[in-house]
Structure formats: structure tokens, C-alpha cells
Amino acid sequence: MAVYTDVSFEDLKLFLAGYDLGEAHVFKGIAEGVSNSNYFLQTSTGSYILTLYEMRVEQADLPYYLGLMQHLARHGVPCPLPVVSRDGNVTGILNERPAAILTFLDGVSLRRPTMLHCQAAGKAMAEFHAAGMDFAQRRNNALGPQGWKKLAGDCADSADSVAAGLRDLIAGEVAALAALWPANLPQGAIHADLFPDNVLFVNDRISGIIDLYFACNDSLAYDVAVALNAWCFESDGAFNLTNGQALIGGYQSGRKLTREERDALPLLCRGAALRFLLTRLYDWVNHNPEALVRPKDPREFLRRLRFHRAVKDAKAYGL
Amino acid sequence: MAVYTDVSFEDLKLFLAGYDLGEAHVFKGIAEGVSNSNYFLQTSTGSYILTLYEMRVEQADLPYYLGLMQHLARHGVPCPLPVVSRDGNVTGILNERPAAILTFLDGVSLRRPTMLHCQAAGKAMAEFHAAGMDFAQRRNNALGPQGWKKLAGDCADSADSVAAGLRDLIAGEVAALAALWPANLPQGAIHADLFPDNVLFVNDRISGIIDLYFACNDSLAYDVAVALNAWCFESDGAFNLTNGQALIGGYQSGRKLTREERDALPLLCRGAALRFLLTRLYDWVNHNPEALVRPKDPREFLRRLRFHRAVKDAKAYGL
Numbered sequence: 001m002a003v004y005t006d007v008s009f010e011d012l013k014l015f016l017a018g019y020d021l022g023e024a025h026v027f028k029g030i031a032e033g034v035s036n037s038n039y040f041l042q043t044s045t046g047s048y049i050l051t052l053y054e055m056r057v058e059q060a061d062l063p064y065y066l067g068l069m070q071h072l073a074r075h076g077v078p079c080p081l082p083v084v085s086r087d088g089n090v091t092g093i094l095n096e097r098p099a100a101i102l103t104f105l106d107g108v109s110l111r112r113p114t115m116l117h118c119q120a121a122g123k124a125m126a127e128f129h130a131a132g133m134d135f136a137q138r139r140n141n142a143l144g145p146q147g148w149k150k151l152a153g154d155c156a157d158s159a160d161s162v163a164a165g166l167r168d169l170i171a172g173e174v175a176a177l178a179a180l181w182p183a184n185l186p187q188g189a190i191h192a193d194l195f196p197d198n199v200l201f202v203n204d205r206i207s208g209i210i211d212l213y214f215a216c217n218d219s220l221a222y223d224v225a226v227a228l229n230a231w232c233f234e235s236d237g238a239f240n241l242t243n244g245q246a247l248i249g250g251y252q253s254g255r256k257l258t259r260e261e262r263d264a265l266p267l268l269c270r271g272a273a274l275r276f277l278l279t280r281l282y283d284w285v286n287h288n289p290e291a292l293v294r295p296k297d298p299r300e301f302l303r304r305l306r307f308h309r310a311v312k313d314a315k316a317y318g319l
Numbered sequence: 320m321a322v323y324t325d326v327s328f329e330d331l332k333l334f335l336a337g338y339d340l341g342e343a344h345v346f347k348g349i350a351e352g353v354s355n356s357n358y359f360l361q362t363s364t365g366s367y368i369l370t371l372y373e374m375r376v377e378q379a380d381l382p383y384y385l386g387l388m389q390h391l392a393r394h395g396v397p398c399p400l401p402v403v404s405r406d407g408n409v410t411g412i413l414n415e416r417p418a419a420i421l422t423f424l425d426g427v428s429l430r431r432p433t434m435l436h437c438q439a440a441g442k443a444m445a446e447f448h449a450a451g452m453d454f455a456q457r458r459n460n461a462l463g464p465q466g467w468k469k470l471a472g473d474c475a476d477s478a479d480s481v482a483a484g485l486r487d488l489i490a491g492e493v494a495a496l497a498a499l500w501p502a503n504l505p506q507g508a509i510h511a512d513l514f515p516d517n518v519l520f521v522n523d524r525i526s527g528i529i530d531l532y533f534a535c536n537d538s539l540a541y542d543v544a545v546a547l548n549a550w551c552f553e554s555d556g557a558f559n560l561t562n563g564q565a566l567i568g569g570y571q572s573g574r575k576l577t578r579e580e581r582d583a584l585p586l587l588c589r590g591a592a593l594r595f596l597l598t599r600l601y602d603w604v605n606h607n608p609e610a611l612v613r614p615k616d617p618r619e620f621l622r623r624l625r626f627h628r629a630v631k632d633a634k635a636y637g638l
Contacts, residue, residue, distance in 0.1 A: 008429075009427040009428065010430055010431050011430075023522060024427055025426065028351060028359065030349050030350065030359070031347065031348030031350060032347060032348075040349070040359060106361070107345070108328040108343055110328055110329065111327030111329055112327070112329050203342060
């Protein structure tokens with residue numbers, strides 16, 4: 001949860017003068033996302049999210065993220081649609097930060113998704129991948145093997161304070177995965193962070209896919225691996241095979257995984273677990289109390305990483 | 320801003336089963352209030368605020384606060400209306416905390432209210448006081464002279480770290496005001512925290528008076544003194560006489576201040592400045608980074624207190 005930048009109504013009013021959205025009737029900071037400041041905005045024309053991009057989001061990447069949302073929304077994926085200002089831009093400057101207004105999507109995110117929700121999420125991911133195929137812009141995954149190496153170095157000195165032996169375990173994984181990481185799987189625009197927080201449901205149907213600020217071009221199956229990590233583990237650390245089957249089944253109802261993708265799935269899942277272990281570890285040991293964000297426990301992904309290391313083949317995920 | 324307690328949609332759903340509000344379509348933590356956790360909730364029947372009362376709000380006071388809102392809303396004051404559950408209650412238990420659902424009021428709070436807004440706020444306060452007259456419940460002001468004495472003691476050791484000489488200044492004020500504090504002014508239910516944050520406007524008209532969690536029975540003119548402190552100072556510390564005149568004028572369009580109230584106004588303003596100096600100081604020196612709240616600078620009210628100490632009579636406020 002986060003509202004880093006406090007925007008006054010008076011400043012909002014000046015910003016809104018650049019848009020054809022009418023007068024603001026509701027304007028409230030909301031606890032959503034960890035990298036940006038988000039406001040719920042209601043005007044005479046509808047409901048919106050106003051986002052101020054804080055330091056953590058590279059300004060140079062905004063055209064990719066916002067362009068992808070436009071592209072996907074136009075292809076029927078329920079993404080927020082960036083609102084275009086009177087002078088034709090999707091970003092402006094508010095309180096000295098880049099800012100955008102996106103359409104607000106109804107729906108609630110689930111804490112404990114069931115099989116049906118996992119199936120719907122898998123299917124939506126396949127639709128996301130299909131719609132993203134002809135998106136022209138490109139962005140590398142900054143949190144791939146090279147990014148892990150950097151994060152591992154940054155966290156090396158404090159890793160063992162979080163879990164005994166974590167420093168060595170991470171160093172070993174980073175090296176092993178760099179050597180084994182598959183490069184020739186089918187590629188495309190992926191969400192790369194499709195956790196239950198980022199999927200909205202209305203009456204068990206998906207109404208929104210949000211927070212595309214890690215989206216990038218990478219292996220499509222890596223996105224599935226992220227989702228298996230995100231949707232299919234119980235709070236006690238156990239893998240929920242029913243949810244795994246449902247998620248993969250939902251995905252394959254839209255796009256069949258290739259033989260190579262299926263073979264690579266345990267490795268991709270291991271990499272995805274390492275990616276979230278590392279970013280959470282980094283946030284945990286570099287936690288700034290001023291940030292008004294409670295860091296998440298990295299050890300959750302240490303358990304998941306251990307699970308994937310023991311997996312022999314993709315059948316363990318329900319394939 | 321605050322969301323101390325993280326409520327899952329699944330837990331919300333169970334809680335909502337006790338109400339006739341339909342299915343939830345939107346559920347987002349919002350950055351509002353500093354004592355409670357607040358969620359914006361939209362269901363098939365409308366928009367609501369779900370509030371979880373954290374430790375800082377005395378559970379025993381909830382019937383007073385919620386009863387006052389019901390009473391005022393029924394008398395035309397634009398307060399949130401507590402929603403009654405199927406079994407006839409306005410509070411329930413959610414995530415082990417008392418919780419209530421209130422109607423959501425459209426409107427935005429202003430950072431830099433103009434004369435017109437101050438006039439409207441004064442008028443609304445007079446209407447609040449009039450409507451509260453026949454409210455049967457009573458609650459003492461826990462942040463009156465006795466409360467200041469306790470807060471001053473709690474902050475004594477750290478006061479000088481915030482401003483040189485603050486400890487002695489506070490001790491002197493607490494003693495002086497205890498001796499001089501007027502006891503026989505007209506009494507009633509007061510808001511006691513009517514800052515611009517707690518007043519919502521739509522197109523410059525008041526659409527909501529919110530956050531009644533400091534409401535109590537006290538001198539009506541003390542409420543005016545709080546509002547003069549809250550609405551009529553510039554960010555550089557200067558008193559804005561135009562706004563002061565407008566606020567008092569708006570109030571007196573609904574209810575004339577008595578001679579005794581006018582005479583007491585400088586003292587009441589001094590007490591109100593001390594009250595906010597003390598609570599902010601307490602929050603500043605006892606700041607818990609886990610609270611996800613940025614404490615406000617107490618020195619703002621030290622400057623206001625000094626201003627009021629130099630005031631000779633109520634003319635200085637525009638009366």
C-alpha cells in the first residue's frame with residue numbers, strides 16, 4: 001500500500017484542466033501498488049485511477065507500459081486504459097512526478113483464489129499473450145538472470161540475517177540458473193507480475209488485469225511460472241496441485257505450451273521464485289520506514305524455491 | 320493516511336453477509352484518517368466506507384460517535400450514516416476489530432480553502448451545533464485541560480528535542496489555561512476536529528462532514544476556536560483575517576456568539592492550539608514506523624499558539 005506523494009485537490013484541479021474529464025467529485029489516496037502513488041478519482045464523466053510514478057519506475061519505460069495497456073485494452077484484454085489529454089499525451093507532470101490517468105476497473109482481488117479463479121487467471125494470461133503478440137514496442141526483463149545477479153550482490157551482506165545460509169543458497173541459484181536458463185522459448189509481451197492482487201474479479205469473472213509496471217518481453221512460459229508461484233501455494237507453503245492444474249489448464253485452453261516449454265517449466269518456476277525471493281529480500285533489508293509500505297516476507301519464496309528445486313518434471317505442477 | 324489492518328475480500332464477504340448491501344464490486348484500502356483502517360466499498364446498492372476501529376479509538380465511545388452521526392444525518396447535517404446490519408447493529412467484528420459500514424459521501428477536501436469555503440464551514444458548524452442540541456448521549460472531551468496535562472507529562476522528556484524551550488512553554492501553558500479555562504459557556508455536541516481534511520466539497524458546496532471520532536460535549540465556541548486554528552492560517556504561519564471573518568461570519572449566520580463566548584475566544588484559540596501541539600508532539604516523539612502514517616510537524620501549532628497568546632481580543636480574528 002502506498003501514497004508517497006500527497007496531491008492537493010487544488011493541484012489536481014490544475015492537472016485535470018488538461019483533460020476532458022469534467023469536475024472531480026471524489027479524490028482519495030488508495031492503498032494499491034508499492035512503486036507508485038495512486039488516487040481514486042471520480043468526475044462527472046466516470047471513475048479513474050490517477051497514478052504518480054515514483055522513482056522506482058523508470059520514466060523511460062512509461063511509454064512501453066502505457067502503450068501496452070492501450071494495445072491490450074483495444075484487443076479486449078480488461079486492462080486499464082490510459083486517458084489521453086487534450087494535447088494528445090497519456091502522461092503529464094503532477095507534483096514534479098510523471099503522472100497518468102487510467103480508467104478505473106470495477107472488481108476485487110482475492111486473497112485465497114479457488115480452482116475456478118486459477119483457471120480464469122490462466123485463460124486471461126493466454127489472452128494477454130495472444131493480444132500482445134503484435135505490440136510493436138520492446139522492453140527487456142530487468143529482473144531476469146542479469147538482474148538477479150545484481151540483486152544477489154546488493155543483498156549478499158544481509159541475506160544470512162534473514163535466513164541461515166541464504167547468501168550461499170542465492171549465489172548457487174543465481175549461478176546455476178544463469179547457466180541453465182532457456183533462451184529459445186516462444187517470446188512475447190508478458191505481465192511478469194500476475195499475482196492475485198493484480199487480477200480483479202466481479203462475481204468470479206475477471207474484470208481487470210492491473211499493475212503492468214513489470215511487463216516486458218520475455219518467454220511466455222516464464223509468465224506461467226510466475227503465476228504458478230503466485231496463485232498455487234497455500235499459506236503453509238504447500239503446492240496446491242488442483243490450482244496448478246486449473247491454472248495451466250486455463251492457459252492451455254487459449255494456447256498450448258510447446259514441448260520445450262513444458263520441459264523448462266520446473267526451471268522457469270525456480271527462476272521465478274528466485275526473482276521474488278530477491279526483490280522481497282532487497283526490500284526487506286533496505287526497508288525505509290518513511291515509505292509507508294510494509295515489506296513482504298522473503299522467506300515465503302525461499303520455501304517455494306526449495307519446492308521447485310525438488311521438482312523432476314512439469315507433471316508436479318499438474319501438467 | 321492509514322490502513323493498519325489488511326482485510327481480505329474473502330473476510331469482507333463473510334462480514335457483508337450480515338448486511339443487506341448486495342455483492343461487493345470494489346474494495347480498496349484508502350489513505351484516510353490516522354486512527355482507523357478505512358476501505359472504499361462499492362456494492363450493487365451503492366458506495367460505502369468500511370472502517371475498522373484500531374486501538375486508538377475507545378470501543379466504549381463508538382455508540383456515541385455512530386449515534387451522533389445517525390442523529391445529525393437525520394437532522395440534515397451531511398454526515399456519513401452508519402448502515403444497520405440485518406440483526407440491527409451498527410458495529411460488528413472484522414479481523415478481530417470493531418467495524419462499521421458508513422454511507423460514502425462524494426466530495427473532496429481542500430488544502431487551501433478560500434474565504435467562501437471558510438464561510439461555508441462556519442455555517443455548517445452552526446448547523447452541526449443546532450442539530451446536536453437534542454442528541455441524548457454525552458461524552459466528555461478527553462482532550463480538554465486534564466488531557467493536556469497528561470500529554471504534557473508524557474512528552475516532557477522529549478519536547479525540547481523538537482523545539483528549544485518547548486517543555487517549559489508547554490508546562491506554563493497547561494497551568495495557565497487550567498486556571499483560566501472557561502466552564503460556563505454554552506455547551507453541546509461539537510466536532511472538535513473540524514479541519515479542512517474533514518469537510519468535503521462538491522463545486523464549492525459542502526457535501527460532507529466526516530471523521531467525527533473526536534466529537535464530544537464541550538463549549539460550542541471551542542469548536543469555533545479549533546476551526547479558526549485549522550482553516551485560517553497560511554502555510555507560512557500568518558493568520559488570514561479574511562478567512563477568519565468569513566468563518567466566524569458563516570458561523571454567526573446560524574448562531575450568534577454570546578458576549579462571554581466572544582470574550583473567551585482568544586483563550587479558547589490558545590487552548591485549541593495547545594491541544595493540537597500536544598497531540599502532534601506526542602505522535603511525533605512516539606512515532607512508530609510500522610504505523611504507515613507520516614506524523615505531522617507539531618511546530619506548526621507552536622507558531623499558532625504564540626499568535627493567540629499575543630491576541631488581545633476577538634477582533635483579531637475578524638469578529
